Amino acid sequence: MVAQVITSGLLMGFIYALVAVGLTLTWGVLDIINFAHGEYLMLSMYTAFWLYSLLHLDPLISLPIAAFTLYIIGYLTYKLVVKKVINAPALVALLATFGLSLFFRNTAQFLFSPNSRFINESIVVDKKIELGTIIIGMPKLVASIGSIIMVFVIYYFIEKTRTGKAIKATAQDKATAQLMGINTEKIYALTFGISGAAAGIAGAFMSTFYSIYPESGLMYGLLAFVIVALGGFGNIMGALYGGLIIGLTEALGGYFLGTQFKYAIVFLIYLIVIQFKPKGLFGW
Amino acid sequence: MNKKKILFILLIVIALLPLAIKSNNFRHIMILFVLFAGLGEAWNIITGYAGQTSFGHAAFFGIGAYTSAVFVWKFGILPWYGLLAGGIIALVVASIVSYPAFKLSGHYFAIATLAIGEIILQVFVSWDYVAGATGIMIPMKERGLLNMQFHPRNKLAYFYIIFALFVFVLIITYLVESSKMGFYLKTIRESHEAARALGINTTRYKLYAMGISAFLTAILGGFYAQYVMYIDPFMVFPLSISMQIVLLTVLGGLGNIFGPIIGAAILIPLSQYTRIIFGGTGMGLDLIIFGLLVVVIACYQPHGLVGLIQNIRQKGVEEDERTPARG
Numbered sequence: 001m002v003a004q005v006i007t008s009g010l011l012m013g014f015i016y017a018l019v020a021v022g023l024t025l026t027w028g029v030l031d032i033i034n035f036a037h038g039e040y041l042m043l044s045m046y047t048a049f050w051l052y053s054l055l056h057l058d059p060l061i062s063l064p065i066a067a068f069t070l071y072i073i074g075y076l077t078y079k080l081v082v083k084k085v086i087n088a089p090a091l092v093a094l095l096a097t098f099g100l101s102l103f104f105r106n107t108a109q110f111l112f113s114p115n116s117r118f119i120n121e122s123i124v125v126d127k128k129i130e131l132g133t134i135i136i137g138m139p140k141l142v143a144s145i146g147s148i149i150m151v152f153v154i155y156y157f158i159e160k161t162r163t164g165k166a167i168k169a170t171a172q173d174k175a176t177a178q179l180m181g182i183n184t185e186k187i188y189a190l191t192f193g194i195s196g197a198a199a200g201i202a203g204a205f206m207s208t209f210y211s212i213y214p215e216s217g218l219m220y221g222l223l224a225f226v227i228v229a230l231g232g233f234g235n236i237m238g239a240l241y242g243g244l245i246i247g248l249t250e251a252l253g254g255y256f257l258g259t260q261f262k263y264a265i266v267f268l269i270y271l272i273v274i275q276f277k278p279k280g281l282f283g284w
Numbered sequence: 285m286n287k288k289k290i291l292f293i294l295l296i297v298i299a300l301l302p303l304a305i306k307s308n309n310f311r312h313i314m315i316l317f318v319l320f321a322g323l324g325e326a327w328n329i330i331t332g333y334a335g336q337t338s339f340g341h342a343a344f345f346g347i348g349a350y351t352s353a354v355f356v357w358k359f360g361i362l363p364w365y366g367l368l369a370g371g372i373i374a375l376v377v378a379s380i381v382s383y384p385a386f387k388l389s390g391h392y393f394a395i396a397t398l399a400i401g402e403i404i405l406q407v408f409v410s411w412d413y414v415a416g417a418t419g420i421m422i423p424m425k426e427r428g429l430l431n432m433q434f435h436p437r438n439k440l441a442y443f444y445i446i447f448a449l450f451v452f453v454l455i456i457t458y459l460v461e462s463s464k465m466g467f468y469l470k471t472i473r474e475s476h477e478a479a480r481a482l483g484i485n486t487t488r489y490k491l492y493a494m495g496i497s498a499f500l501t502a503i504l505g506g507f508y509a510q511y512v513m514y515i516d517p518f519m520v521f522p523l524s525i526s527m528q529i530v531l532l533t534v535l536g537g538l539g540n541i542f543g544p545i546i547g548a549a550i551l552i553p554l555s556q557y558t559r560i561i562f563g564g565t566g567m568g569l570d571l572i573i574f575g576l577l578v579v580v581i582a583c584y585q586p587h588g589l590v591g592l593i594q595n596i597r598q599k600g601v602e603e604d605e606r607t608p609a610r611g
Contacts, residue, residue, distance in 0.1 A: 033391065081579055088586030091337065091534045098527055099578030106568030106575060214568075222402065222523070229395040264406035267399035271384070274396060278388050 013247020028234015038221020044203025074196020232280030324544025335473025348502025419516025537590025
């Protein structure tokens with residue numbers, strides 16, 4: 001039974017990691033707390049739902065569409081909102097993204113009603129793998145394998161490609177990056193786009209096994225904050241390990257202490273870890 | 285005109301407005317306005333003056349609300365003692381939880397306070413002694429100032445209680461700001477390292493600031509419980525209360541005694557009237573408009589409304605200086 005709980009915690013951990021990678025990018029590069037990040041997840045789940053319900057597209061097939069939609073939403077978030085507040089005092093950007101999250105959440109409620117919706121036709125639905133006593137649901141398995149691949153794709157992109165190095169340079173020192181001929185304006189917009197796309201992919205995967213409603217992203221947004229802070233701002237591998245720790249803590253805490261305490265335990269673990277590593281596990 | 289005089293005139297206007305306008309709706313909004321202005325002032329002490337961003341003030345608000353509610357509901361003790369006890373409990377809790385958190389800087393501290401707030405919410409949801417998620421209904425007592433209970437239509441009485449508490453919060457804030465401690469806190473905000481180099485015990489002063497801030501927040505929370513007469517954890521502990529306090533202070537002007545008053549004067553009527561006008565549909569239209577307005581204000585007035593007023597006044601001063609030079 002404990003093995004089952006650990007497995008399911010790890011699987012969720014990989015998905016959390018992908019959500020958190022999106023958040024850690026905007027946080028690390030622009031030094032902005034994006035309170036609307038959880039809402040990106042929700043918007044992506046609705047995108048997958050409507051493509052399924054109107055065009056009968058399997059969420060796993062329509063995944064690139066959801067990713068692209070959220071890339072655009074992330075890009076526009078930067079161009080229309082974040083760009084205007086980036087030089088303002090730090091809390092103003094937070095004010096703007098918090099307003100944006102209220103706007104997204106309630107627009108979804110206005111347009112799509114507060115009812116929970118489910119996608120019950122997908123190639124992964126109702127399939128499972130049995131490994132001895134451990135039963136793994138196919139939707140979660142596919143989602144977490146997909147998520148871990150995406151985490152490494154983004155990691156590779158940031159570390160190895162020219163654009164990725166430009167993003168890192170901008171994060172470290174904007175003025176110097178500009179002197180080196182990097183168009184930081186473009187980099188910022190791109191970073192926000194990638195951040196949206198990461199949440200978009202995670203959301204599309206989650207839509208196969210999670211109920212879709214306007215507040216779907218709320219708790220995941222909060223967990224992503226904790227994961228990012230746990231891993232260290234702007235650190236992709238930190239977000240991966242942070243995601244795994246939080247996924248495991250949530251599953252084990254829920255199993256041993258009761259599900260009503262699982263988030264309290266998650267937040268407690270963060271507070272304990274941060275005592276020993278005040279800048280996160282991989283912060284500098 | 286100096287700051288004290290402006291503040292004094294502003295307070296008189298606030299005190300007289302509910303007398304002049306007899307609508308109960310308006311008086312209810314005035315009560316919420318003064319309550320949230322007070323919460324903003326209290327939050328300003330730790331974040332505006334000391335520079336430590338707290339996203340967890342709903343925890344202290346809720347502790348205050350629960351203490352005063354439990355005092356009346358379980359023990360039949362007058363709510364006024366509950367207010368005081370709530371403040372003291374919040375002060376103790378704040379000191380215990382923030383002592384380790386003060387090791388952290390910047391965003392790490394902010395996320396830690398958010399985590400603390402969420403943990404306290406979860407604890408109250410599953411705590412049977414305070415009726416968990418069911419919440420507490422405050423029993424009816426004899427009406428009067430002593431029991432802090434009045435006819436539901438008698439909003440004026442509630443208004444003057446919260447107004448008095450607000451003035452108390454303002455006096456404490458003013459004393460903190462103009463004392464030696466206020467200067468220490470501002471030094472810590474500008475540069476933690478410099479403050480330490482000057483020999484300021486930064487942890488101690490941050491603790492004092494957090495303690496005072498939590499104490500005042502809890503007293504206001506205690507009033508809120510007595511005013512609405514029913515509380516559950518999701519009403520008094522949610523992140524949205526912490527965020528509302530942050531929003532209105534940042535909107536008005538951070539680290540400025542007028543900031544929370546101006547911010548609350550805009551944000552509270554805005555959210556209440558959009559709810560009255562558009563909220564009836566139950567489809568979230570009020571919050572769509574509210575969210576958009578918050579975004580627009582943040583984008584076009586990034587230094588808070590106090591910044592806007594200061595800009596206008598500075599321009600006025602510059603023009604005044606120019607005029608005699610010409611003559």
